[in-house]
Amino acid sequence: MEAIILQVLNGLDKGSAYALIALGLTLIFGTLGVVNFAHGALFMIGAFCAVTLSRILTLSHTIIDETRTDFLGNPLKVDVPYVYGWFGESAGAAIIDWAVPLSILFAIPVMITLGVVMERGLIKHFYKRPHADQILVTFGLAIVLQEVIKYFYGANPIPTPAPDAFRGSFDFGAMLGFDPNIIIYPYWRIIYFVFAAIIIGGVFAFLQFTTFGMVVRAGMADRETVQLLGINIDRRFTLMFGLAAAVAGLAGVMYTPINSPNYHMGMDFLVLSFVVVVVGGMGSLPGAVLAGFVLGILESFASMREVLEVLPGINQIIIYLVAIIILLTRPRGLMGRKGVMED
């Protein structure tokens, strides 16, 4: 029992990331009908928003501290971040410590802008082109974005820690009444899961309860009719692209403490996220979320020692294997609609 709970928990953070990226992919696919291969790059850029903000916050000027000396006996030179000067030392240190969560505020406008620019500047021209062309041009864009980030930030992963308060783990098992020290779970992972749940809930609520969301959902079902009603669906779809980009970006921001970001992390996630979207069913938002968590958790179960002893290597291929089985038995994925992408 403990082992099962542990694996479910372990699967949650990866599953959350899959679900968030797949959600954004599906939003774009469902609204605009575009298969966006650059979506992983948006996830990656989100992560680098966090890197950028923490770099900005730690921008320092050097002062000479007369009271202390270095090992040569000269007065010590100390780098003091500018934020110390603005907010005082303790508040400044707290701000730097909380760089990753603060990056959310930074990433939202950046990602929405990037998404809108991408849609207006490039994707817009591909609505009428075949899906293969959309895949190819966004694939090219993904390479470009990736290389731009590599140029500015280098090829090595950049560690970006979580705030001090959330480093370390806690004994989740003891909280549930199991023996202590069996289910140990890092704080940040539970935060990531809660964060993902909030974002997913927010997106669904937005689509469900606002007029804007209602129009977008109607547009997803039948674009032409909505346009005939005199509603400017294009502008809303552009904003949806921005929203999807923001969702991917935020998933990236919050993922930085779990995995140090590097320029190709987006592609690694994208391939799996596409599998997730297809398993969930192209164009189905609940399907994307469900498949994200299911596959994340399955992956973590497959890496259990007991499973690996019976089926060596299964943890490497479980997602693909499940995808193949689902696609062959349920052609439209878990919750896909009829007639989507079947041409």
Next chain:
Amino acid sequence: MGILEVKNVNKRFGGLQALGDVNLSVAENTCHAIIGPNGAGKSTLLNCLVGKLIPDTGSVMFDGQSVLGRSPHEINQMGISRVFQTPEIFGELSVMENMMIPCFARRDGAFRMHAYKDAGAERDIIDRAESVLEDLNMIDKREMTASSMSRGDKRRLEIAMCLAQEPRLLLLDEPTAGMARADTNNTIDLLKRIKAERDITIAIIEHDMHVVFSLADRITVLAQGTPLVEDTPDKIKGHPKVREAYLGEAA
């Protein structure tokens, strides 16, 4: 005993009875029209004949053999060709290539891998394709890309492709839908000529009464998934049940 025998066919989509006890017999070398108001089940019936849909109950026999459970390409190989409401052609290919494909299908069956022959050197195929094109006055368009032609020409090409297979039964699904008057008349003339010159049975679904009455030998009126009447065009014209079905009960 007709070449096409439809017996007690039922088809249900959820709560909707699309076809209810349809019986239909099409005699060889005649033109049989199926008419009816929107939603009468005409297209559903057609789809049951070509293997796109499988009826819930009943039988569909073509020339003494059941077509049920066979895939569309198998049914086509039995001798049934279909013309679609919007022309289905190979848009990216040239007219000549469009014509060669049914000729290959007729000669080689559903699959044959001639990967090492030169398509341009298949004399028998090219001759056959050219003769049909000539017959339909399209030979001057042979090098055109199919998608660049007018709608009327696309329709003509689709019919030519079907004829190249020498089918025994030609199914036409609203062949003049969305056409200008002149194109419609051309198509009627073409179909009349085909009917006169070839040993071919034609089943046609049509909204345009002008087309129906110029072509059909017999007419079946379908309403709400069931055949109302079947008779010659002259009798159908004045039939009270038909007027009722088309104009509503008030009439």
Next chain:
Amino acid sequence: MFGLNPKDARLLIIVAIMVVAAPVLLNPFPEGSNLAQFNAGYPDLMQRFVIFGIFAIGFNILFGLTGYLSFGHAAFLGIGSYAAIWMMKLLTMNIIPGIIVSVIVAGVFSLAVGWISLRRSGIYFSILTLAFAQMCYSLAYSVLTPITGGETGLQPKVNDPRILDAATNDGVVPKTNLFGLEMTSSTEIVMGGWVFTLNAGYYVAALVMLISFYISIRIFRSPFGVMLRAVKSNQQRMNYTGLNPKPYTLAAFVISGMYAGLAGGLMVAMDTQAGADRMFWTASGEVVLMTILGGVGTLIGPVLGAGAIKYMENILSKINKDILHQWFALLPDGLEDVIVALIYPFVGKGWHLTLGLLFMLVVIFLPGGLVEGGQRIAALFKRKRKPEDARSGKSTEPAE
């Protein structure tokens, strides 16, 4: 010629001449000159040109003709590599058995993968092929290590059985050969400042590439090729014309898988090692890039695309800051720095950026790839020449 129409025969002859003369054509700059680093006429790179050319030609038979976009073709290349290297370990260092077996094994695998994947179309097909390839990659890396060598990959060893070869006692791994002709053997021709390397391995690979190219022309022009284009154009019409699209598509899939296996086998024949990296999805993406960049659905496009990408990968990537400074040394210092700073992100380690941009530009503006670009330029020249002729004609009249 060879059952080709005159236009195709001309294309084949031109390609053959280019391929034969490649060691000279690709080395236009004298050794030791500043521009010598743009020379691509060294055996390693030329071998890669033709081998990836084969890979892309095969991929084009599937994607170009039927429109089915496979994102997993690198798996067949990798499987071909493993098969070939096992033949070299077990049988002989002669490359013939290795290459034949690599084609057969890749064909069998692609039959299995294609049979399953082709039940779906569109993006579902792409994802299925991707999933199969990634599975092959992961398994080759982990569980199948006894067969694949895992992370280190496979190389021929001194104590391999090689039952058909005569025993060697000098403790050196014998080199791959074609009935005694070693693949690494080269002749260098020095002409003035120029050095041209004629390499046996390259010419063997080039011959195989020409044969592959010839077969692909035959397929394009055959009734089978027409059927494949019909699959891409309208499967519904095909079905209602009494044709079954499935076996046609599967045959195209298997043929392109065999081409990939052939490329994999040749790779091993030229450079005796095989690793799982070759099967990673980015390798599958690369062949997609090659085909699109060169011109999808055209005969020569994939070869051009493969050449362009491999050239960039090997030549563009070697340009570093120092070299750039050297080139622009004549300019005033400030300007030199600005220009170098502007160019630098696109070369050296950043060559992928150029590739990505180029690829995007091609997809957006030139859906027919380099081939379409060439045709447009040719058309432009034709149009230009005509008015000039007309004008010169007029101007001569009064003079007479």
